Amino acid sequence: MFKLSLLALTIGLSTAAIAAPQKNEPIQPIEPAVITQPAKVELGKQLFFDPRLSKSGFISCNSCHNLSMGGSDNLPSSIGHNWQEGPINSPTVLNSSLNLAQFWDGRAADLQEQAGGPIANPMEMGFTHDLAVGVLASIPQYVQSFKSIYKVEKITINEVTDAIAEFEKTLVTPNAPFDQWLKGDEKALSADALAGYKLFKEVGCVACHNGPAVGGNSFQKMGLIQAYETKNPAEGVAGLTGNDLDRFKFKVPTLRNVELTYPYFHDGAYWDLDDAVDVMARLQLGRQLEKEQISQITLFLKSLTGEQPSFAIPMLPPSTPQTPRPEPFAKVSQ
Amino acid sequence: MFKLSLLALTIGLSTAAIAAPQKNEPIQPIEPAVITQPAKVELGKQLFFDPRLSKSGFISCNSCHNLSMGGSDNLPSSIGHNWQEGPINSPTVLNSSLNLAQFWDGRAADLQEQAGGPIANPMEMGFTHDLAVGVLASIPQYVQSFKSIYKVEKITINEVTDAIAEFEKTLVTPNAPFDQWLKGDEKALSADALAGYKLFKEVGCVACHNGPAVGGNSFQKMGLIQAYETKNPAEGVAGLTGNDLDRFKFKVPTLRNVELTYPYFHDGAYWDLDDAVDVMARLQLGRQLEKEQISQITLFLKSLTGEQPSFAIPMLPPSTPQTPRPEPFAKVSQ
Numbered sequence: 001m002f003k004l005s006l007l008a009l010t011i012g013l014s015t016a017a018i019a020a021p022q023k024n025e026p027i028q029p030i031e032p033a034v035i036t037q038p039a040k041v042e043l044g045k046q047l048f049f050d051p052r053l054s055k056s057g058f059i060s061c062n063s064c065h066n067l068s069m070g071g072s073d074n075l076p077s078s079i080g081h082n083w084q085e086g087p088i089n090s091p092t093v094l095n096s097s098l099n100l101a102q103f104w105d106g107r108a109a110d111l112q113e114q115a116g117g118p119i120a121n122p123m124e125m126g127f128t129h130d131l132a133v134g135v136l137a138s139i140p141q142y143v144q145s146f147k148s149i150y151k152v153e154k155i156t157i158n159e160v161t162d163a164i165a166e167f168e169k170t171l172v173t174p175n176a177p178f179d180q181w182l183k184g185d186e187k188a189l190s191a192d193a194l195a196g197y198k199l200f201k202e203v204g205c206v207a208c209h210n211g212p213a214v215g216g217n218s219f220q221k222m223g224l225i226q227a228y229e230t231k232n233p234a235e236g237v238a239g240l241t242g243n244d245l246d247r248f249k250f251k252v253p254t255l256r257n258v259e260l261t262y263p264y265f266h267d268g269a270y271w272d273l274d275d276a277v278d279v280m281a282r283l284q285l286g287r288q289l290e291k292e293q294i295s296q297i298t299l300f301l302k303s304l305t306g307e308q309p310s311f312a313i314p315m316l317p318p319s320t321p322q323t324p325r326p327e328p329f330a331k332v333s334q
Numbered sequence: 335m336f337k338l339s340l341l342a343l344t345i346g347l348s349t350a351a352i353a354a355p356q357k358n359e360p361i362q363p364i365e366p367a368v369i370t371q372p373a374k375v376e377l378g379k380q381l382f383f384d385p386r387l388s389k390s391g392f393i394s395c396n397s398c399h400n401l402s403m404g405g406s407d408n409l410p411s412s413i414g415h416n417w418q419e420g421p422i423n424s425p426t427v428l429n430s431s432l433n434l435a436q437f438w439d440g441r442a443a444d445l446q447e448q449a450g451g452p453i454a455n456p457m458e459m460g461f462t463h464d465l466a467v468g469v470l471a472s473i474p475q476y477v478q479s480f481k482s483i484y485k486v487e488k489i490t491i492n493e494v495t496d497a498i499a500e501f502e503k504t505l506v507t508p509n510a511p512f513d514q515w516l517k518g519d520e521k522a523l524s525a526d527a528l529a530g531y532k533l534f535k536e537v538g539c540v541a542c543h544n545g546p547a548v549g550g551n552s553f554q555k556m557g558l559i560q561a562y563e564t565k566n567p568a569e570g571v572a573g574l575t576g577n578d579l580d581r582f583k584f585k586v587p588t589l590r591n592v593e594l595t596y597p598y599f600h601d602g603a604y605w606d607l608d609d610a611v612d613v614m615a616r617l618q619l620g621r622q623l624e625k626e627q628i629s630q631i632t633l634f635l636k637s638l639t640g641e642q643p644s645f646a647i648p649m650l651p652p653s654t655p656q657t658p659r660p661e662p663f664a665k666v667s668q
Contacts, residue, residue: 049402058397058413068383068650075662079392083417085663260652272655310646316402318594321606328409329419 022183026201026210029179030095030256030306033170043145044167046314047160053132054125055081057326061118061164065093067309070260071171076268077232081126088234089268092261094309095254097169098213104250104266105237106219111165116157129157135324136160141317173257173306181303189303196300199293204285214255214304222248222266225286228279232267259302273298356517360535360544363513364429364590364640367504377479378501380648381494387466388459389415391660395452395498399427401643404594405505410602411566415460422568423602426595428643429588431503432547438584438600439571440553445499450491463491469658470494475651507591507640515637523637530634533627538619548589548638556582556600559620562613566601593636607632 022029035041047053051060064078064086065071071094073079078086088104096102102114118124119132136142137155146152150159178197180188189197200206209215219237222228228248237246250266263269264276277294281287289297356363369375381387385394398412398420399405405428407413412420422438430436436448452458453466470476471489480486484493512531514522523531534540543549553571556562562582571580584600597603598610611628615621623631 051400051403052408056413057409058407063392066385068647069385070652073392074386074653075391075660079390079662083662262653271653271659274655308649312644313402313647315642318404319408319596319605321608325605326409328413328417 023181025182026206027178027182027214028212029182030098030172030174030176030212032174033172035170037149037166039145040149040163040166041170042167042314043149044163044165045311046142046145046316047136047164048167049314050316052135052316052319052323052326053119053127053160055127055131055326055330056125056328058328059125061093061115064090064118064124067093067171070094070257070308071096072261074262076263078124080124081122084123086123088232088266089263091253092257093168094171094173094261095213095216095256097172098211098254099216099251100218101251104234104253105240106251107240111168112158112161115161115164115168129160131324133157133160135319138320138323139317140320171309173308176256176304176306178300178303179306190299192296193299193303196293196296196298197303199289199297200300203281203287203289203293203297205280205297208252208284209255215252216254218252219249220252220284222250222283224284226283228265228283230265230267230269232269234266236266255301256304257306257308259305273301277301357515359516360540361512361516361548362546363516364432364506364508364510364546366508367506369504371483371500373479374483374497374500375504376501376648377476377483378497378499379645380476380479380650381470381498382501383648384650386469386650386653386657386660387453387461387494389461389465389660389664390459390662392662393459395427395449398424398452398458401427401505404428404591404642405430406595408596410597412458414458415456418457420457422566422600423597425587426591427502428505428507428595429547429550429590431506432545432588433550433585434552435585438568439574440585441574445502446492446495449495449498449502463494465658467491467494469653472654472657473651474654505643507642510590510638510640512634512637513640524633526630527633527637530627530630530632531637533623533631534634537615537621537623537627537631539614539631542586542618543589549586550588552586553583554586554618556584556617558618560617562599562617564599564601564603566603568600570600589635590638591640591642593639607635611635 048061051058051063053060059081064073066073071092073090075090077088078090080086091104097111100106102108102111103117108114108117116129119127120129133155136146143155146155146159149163152159177188177193208218208220211217222236235247237249238244258273262273263271264273270276270279274294277297278289281289382395385392385397387394393415398407400407405426407424409424411422412424414420425438431445434440436442436445437451442448442451450463453461454463467489470480477489480489480493483497486493511522511527542552542554545551556570569581571583572578592607596607597605598607604610604613608628611631612623615623
């Protein structure tokens with residue numbers, strides 16, 4: 001009797017699997033991270049959380065890409081060394097491995113290149129690569145980790161940023177309600193959220209926000225149909241190319257976990273997801289949406305909140321008397 | 335045969351337990367936390383990590399009591415709102431439940447009273463209790479947590495600080511090598527560390543640094559035999575009592591995890607544990623120690639590093655459009 005029931009259950013499961021193949025949609029599920037180099041990921045996690053990579057000894061990667069807060073800082077723009085106001089909204093680190101390039105203007109090709117940026121940016125961590133490496137090289141446990149993982153006697157910034165990038169690649173957020181729906185669980189989305197997804201496609205949002213990350217795979221002009229008003233001076237891709245056609249062209253941000261990554265847009269000017277949807281529809285698509293339509297799209301967007309990375313807080317190896325000391329309040333030479 | 339071996343093993347273990355009762359020493363082992371209210375601890379953990387308890391939305395309890403770094407910030411004095419330089423070294427939160435009072439001058443009776451301090455301190459988190467509670471009250475998941483744990487419809491600062499304190503009570507660090515030695519494992523300490531402990535007692539350090547926390551249970555004058563030179567203006571207990579006899583009287587800090595909680599003393603002026611031991615012996619005890627003696631005492635002190643609290647990083651419930659927005663760069667009214 002028990003065996004028969006088990007057989008029936010097995011058949012039932014198989015049938016369900018056959019009956020609900022993955023849906024053919026312009027958005028695909030996020031897949032869980034497959035960790036092949038756990039020691040490297042663990043080292044990268046320590047580095048991601050280590051404020052000694054900053055001049056002050058106070059700011060870590062996690063300060064502005066806070067993994068308790070959707071991988072962002074939930075501020076319009078970030079607080080940098082000496083409380084400087086950053087020039088642009090801090091993008092989420094979650095699922096950032098799916099981006100075609102890093103930073104809003106795509107100036108870094110990949111996560112490793114990105115990771116070196118904030119360390120040496122005077123507005124952010126305010127340090128230099130040499131000084132950061134010098135700190136790590138003074139800490140025996142770090143030296144040992146780099147030696148055993150990278151087979152190097154002398155740490156360089158390349159290993160540091162590689163380890164951080166390997167950790168960041170694990171920061172994916174699978175199994176969102178929308179992904180469950182994509183995989184065949186019809187009950188994973190409410191009727192309103194499903195209506196929101198249909199609108200998202202019909203209105204045209206999906207033209208830019210598609211793929212597994214629901215964005216992150218193209219550059220587009222902010223304010224395509226109608227200009228975007230902002231006091232933020234960021235030029236977008238034009239800042240790199242000098243080409244006026246690239247003015248206000250930014251990487252399309254991922255909409256994964258957008259519920260957690262307020263405030264929105266490169267200037268962080270909008271806090272309410274409803275408002276952000278309204279602005280996008282008007283400025284990018286020339287569409288004035290009804291209030292109910294906006295609510296439905298927002299419900300769909302909230303179904304993109306996936307399982308957040310869960311891990312024990314890392315323990316950082318202690319400094320030694322030889323470790324260069326942080327300088328949070330050093331006089332700035334002009 | 336198997337059963338016989340098992341019996342022999344059982345007898346062996348019992349014999350060991352009888353042969354090595356806990357040592358009768360002026361320092362006692364740290365006991366692991368017994369969590370009786372896990373939901374409250376979990377809420378307190380969220381609050382401890384939530385920067386929305388600060389005006390800027392950037393500074394959390396964990397910013398200056400970083401649980402990846404021995405529950406401290408490893409800075410001489412802390413960085414507060416608007417990058418203000420704090421007046422005193424941030425004491426470790428680890429084992430702080432064992433302190434007879436909180437803060438260097440003992441001005442808070444317990445952890446709950448302490449927890450309210452930094453939130454409302456203009457030099458630290460720069461917020462007010464009312465504003466912090468207002469932020470939490472705008473977040474449905476927090477409201478629900480407080481309701482189910484405290485049976486309150488309206489959150490007040492009392493529940494907020496109670497939950498933080500309950501979490502902090504779990505931040506004990508049992509099973510340090512020294513504790514293993516106390517409990518009978520003679521191999522847990524090296525000969526030099528054991529010699530260091532004997533010196534620690536003979537020289538007189540143990541007069542103030544005793545009990546399970548190896549300190550934290552009395553107030554003593556900094557610079558008892560010889561004055562302590564510092565530019566730090568902190569007055570110690572005299573700042574509260576106005577009594578000149580209390581000048582430079584501070585709570586004796588715990589030496590648990592002292593390897594991780596550099597730099598040392600209320601002004602954070604000493605980074606090298608050897609130097610700190612030397613200064614203490616001269617100023618408090620009138621003893622000039624030999625270099626080898628200092629090294630041995632330092633080795634003993636490093637045997638006080640216990641198991642650090644290990645838990646998954648908390649996920650913070652997202653703000654809503656109704657949540658008052660952080661003000662990291664608001665103009666300061668003079």
